[in-house]
Amino acid sequence: MSALRHEEAHAVGFLQYCFGEAWLSLRRRWRVASLSTALLAGAVFVLAAALVGSSQLRDVTSRMTEAAELSVYLDQPPDAGVQAAVEAAVRRASVVRAVEVLDPQRATERFLRDFPDLRDVLTSLPERPFGTVVEARLAPGASEAAVDQLVATLRATAGVDDVVYDREVLSRVLLTVAVAQRLATALAVLLALAAGVAVAAVLRLSYYARRDEIEVLGLLGAPSRAVSGPFVVEGLLQALAGTIVAVLLLRVAMWSIWRGPGASWAAALELPDVPFLTWQQLLTLVAGTLLAGAAAGWLASREVAR
């Protein structure tokens, strides 16, 4: 066999060939290619935003859990014995991190500070509505069952008027967060599906455009990698472009919210300062999308090879 041995020896040349063909193909179909890249960028953007948001939300919710308060309203008139007993019981509980006792005067002040609109209502009342209040800050990660038990015990204690525990508020917040996360995930999945369909359409188009060529390549003895290689690279290039666009967009969006035109709004809304994606998150994101792009290209070429 005197045939030139082209095999194996030309890995670099082969890569050049794949990139050249993929680039040519994308350029020839730049309109659909841009559309699918834009969709891909949209999906990656939502995904990255969800990633940034969820690590931030995890922070916020843990801080909120930490700040959760348990308020014990004592009967009027104040009774030093009752107060001491309740205070001791609260301090003993393992789920409590700090205790603060507000006398009726300070309890009223704080109420007025929190709800200034209700001043008239309060002053029109025949008697002072607040007795002494024992406030407890719960330890982070306090178990619900333990807190419930404490609440029940306190409610049963003589001289206790009411126990207010704002877990309902907290759980509503947590629920909202969970729903938001789920929505973002659903949106990202939807966009990813749309992007997948679009990328597949581009690859299919480039297949139909190259069908005759692929048939001839086959007859001339081109190995299957010579057919699938350019498709894989085409998927890879689209994924790369989409990811770069998405990450840049996210960077710009975050900048404009916290530093740029949106800064005053962010301050007014007391939005916490959110850090950008970590390197690990960024790398995972890029690796994931590139892998998906390459897989799409490979699958498209497999379909072709049938």
Next chain:
Amino acid sequence: MIALESVSKSYGDGADALRDVTLTIGKGEFVCLSGPSGAGKSTLLRLLLREEVASAGRVRVGDLDLATLGRDARQTYRRTVGFVFQDFRLLADRTVFENVATVARVMGVPRSQQWRRASGLLQQVGLQHRMDAYPLQLSGGEQQRVAIARALMNQPVLLLADEPTGNLDRALSLEVMETFRAINAGGTTVLMATHDLELIAYVNRRVVHLQHGQVVGDGGRP
């Protein structure tokens, strides 16, 4: 080199394109395949490229039984064969140079190497000045010569040519025959389908005559 043993080929719609063909071609031979239109010449060549598989019988090239080749082995085998298609099968959106260098290109052979070999071959077929043209900018005869150059690019062990001079005038045909003779002298086995009796006489080698899918003559001059 080539051995067909009781090979038949039907395309599914009944009539057999080849019927019980038994034929042996030795290494280094130059064989003309003649016969009227529809006799089965192209079919026989397609079987040897493994573009088609025999309906019955066995096709062997070297120590390969073509029917048993897997996909990778088939592609590797095809790269050792040069094939001039009756309808050229050039890539319309590639230049003449890219067409000639197709296989080297997809295998990643360095461009300088592709260039050296392709330009030499294009010179042999008189098209070195058309290297950057596209196939549709060429005449039928020029396209055919590009197809011939492409078939020779891989320095094939076996050259299969289907009416390679069908669109060429006498002078060019004879030049192509000289090219084939030269590559045959280098050890390549050549099998050329043609119904050009003058050309067959000019080549003056073994002739296999097909009719209605059967070998009806096999000998020196037609």
